[in-house]
Amino acid sequence: MIKEKISGKAYILGDDIDTDQIIPAQYLTYNPANAEERKMFGKYALIGVPEGKQGLPGGRTPFVTDGAMQSEFKVVIGGKNFGCGSSREHAPLAIREAGVEIVIAEFYARIFFRNCVNGGYLIPYESKDRLSEIIKTGEEVEVDIKHNLLRNHTTGKVYELKPLGDILPIIEAGDVFKYAKKSGIIG
Amino acid sequence: MAMTITEKILAQHSGKSRVEPGENIWVDVDVLMTHDVCGPGTIGIFKEHFGKTAKVWDKQKVVIIPDHYIFTADEKAHRNVDILRDFVKEQSLPNYYDVGTEKYKGVCHIALAEEGHTRPGEILLGTDSHTCTAGAFGEFATGIGNTDAGFVLGTGKTWLKVPPTMRFVFEGKLPPYLMAKDLILTIIGEIGVDGATYRAMEFAGEGVHGLNIEERMTLCNMVIEAGGKNGIIEPDKVTLDFVKSRTDKPFEVVKNDPDAKYFYERVFDLKDLEPVVAKPHSPDNKASVREVAGTRLDRAYIGSCTGGKITDFIAAARILKGRQVKIDTFVVPATTEVACKLNEVKIDGKSLMDIFKEAGTVIGPATCGACLGGPIDTLGRLNKSEVCISTTNRNFPGRMGSKSSQVYLASPLTVAASAISGKITDPRDCV
Incomplete structure (x- = not known):
């Protein structure tokens, strides 16, 4: 069962946030299959975003504050082509380990999108509006998954999100393994 | 259908x-x-x-x-x-x-x-x-x-x-x-x-x-x-x-x-195309080499799945033969087979390996290397605000190491021509 609503502070990013910005290659020596090492991905999530672009518009709000293991932000909102670059599953995993369950972007790079869904890390919503230029980092938002809506509690405005479509059954199942079991593809 | x-x-x-x-x-x-x-x-x-x-x-x-x-x-x-x-x-x-x-x-x-x-x-x-x-x-x-x-x-x-x-x-x-x-x-x-x-x-x-x-x-x-x-x-x-x-x-x-x-x-008609680079910090940030010619560089890198095959090194060696690089230049063969061929393949009787050594390049072992930055001690990694021209595939911020570094992506010919002059150079101006 997926949650009906997820709320918290928004964190805003620009276009073409690639996987090297989400989790730089030097941190990929941690093994996600090791519970202790897995937490380190949360600590370093989005550490590769250059100064000036961190949480836009001033660009100097780190996603995870120095020394913390998780982010105070709960909803990541990017622009176009979110998650482009490498196939590293460490990228959606890092954002999830930082305490985020939902990302919203205008559209995603293909492998990142698959990894979000098949690994059951993040719900990757697509927005109809260019939310990265509308919502500000730190604003309190609520994603209504049942109705595909984003409510900005700070401004009172509501935005439609694109329905999850083909991927909804996998998200509802939890991940691709649970989905494949449920639909009889694996025993 | x-x-x-x-x-x-x-x-x-x-x-x-x-x-x-x-x-x-x-x-x-x-x-x-x-x-x-x-x-x-x-x-x-x-x-x-x-x-x-x-x-x-x-x-x-x-x-x-x-x-x-x-x-x-x-x-x-x-x-x-x-x-x-x-x-x-x-x-x-x-x-x-x-x-x-x-x-x-x-x-x-x-x-x-x-x-x-x-x-x-x-x-x-x-x-x-x-x-x-x-x-x-x-x-x-x-x-x-x-x-x-x-x-x-x-x-x-x-x-x-x-x-x-x-x-x-x-x-x-x-x-x-x-x-x-x-x-x-x-x-x-x-x-x-x-x-x-x-x-x-x-x-x-x-x-x-x-x-x-x-x-x-x-x-x-x-x-x-x-x-x-x-x-x-x-x-x-x-x-x-x-x-x-x-x-x-x-x-x-x-x-x-x-x-x-x-x-x-x-x-596309190939006769209409010319050598190009992708400027920092995105592979689609295209410019013709002529447009950015003269841009000062700190480093050149020839390697990776994209630009570390024997064809890439033959191309680079054609330009580097008998010349000296002006900036730190790294030669990192993709595989051990490519590394062996550096010794076997010759241009005018001289092996690619000798050409690269005499040109003053640093030759590393077969690996992905600094293409994706990697651990801090990776050969050729950009650890500060260097400007690099590279035969690799990505130049997003921090891809080859430091977030303050800058990477230009180019062909092995353009990278070799640029290594000799220390600034971005069209291979046509070098042959």
């Missing part, structure tokens, strides 16, 4: 007589490749879901190639190779290319081809986005994450959405100052880093079929930089000669139906 090569391969592997773009299908996988960065996580997921004593679906079809973080003092990097080694032993996997042994290869995408694991008509999946390189052999090849790979390890299957095909035709013959890298950077510059998202990119025309197999690999290698799902080139004699020289395994050549439908078609 007519289908493209990509659609036909996917249909054949899903047990359907036809598929259409946008359709979600389950396919049987021919080869699954993983490496030291994504292997440990993949193995963890496989064991978590299929059990500690589970066996992989077909041990002949699993290929494991450590290549990313090999020549480093980082203990976790070594630990990750140990995890691969233990898994290979436990599963008795025959296709493993271990570090520190004669079997060690280096960069997985080039190693796959050299070792006969890339064959026309097949489906190859790998836990690396540049797995698309193998489309050069007329197969469907794409990158996947750890979860998908863990699923494939247990089942031999995955779900895919059939991509519409974009077709890029190059007419004419490749002039001596251009390389495949210029062609793909030209395309990415035109369509953008998201221009082929969820789509297949097919390369065709006299200009493409006139390329050797390695240059075709360079074209397909960078489709991911336009967001492409796979790159593909219809097999011809060049493809078959190469594949048959590397494997005895049977395969079936798949070609386009004559009236196959394309989502998009773009025709």
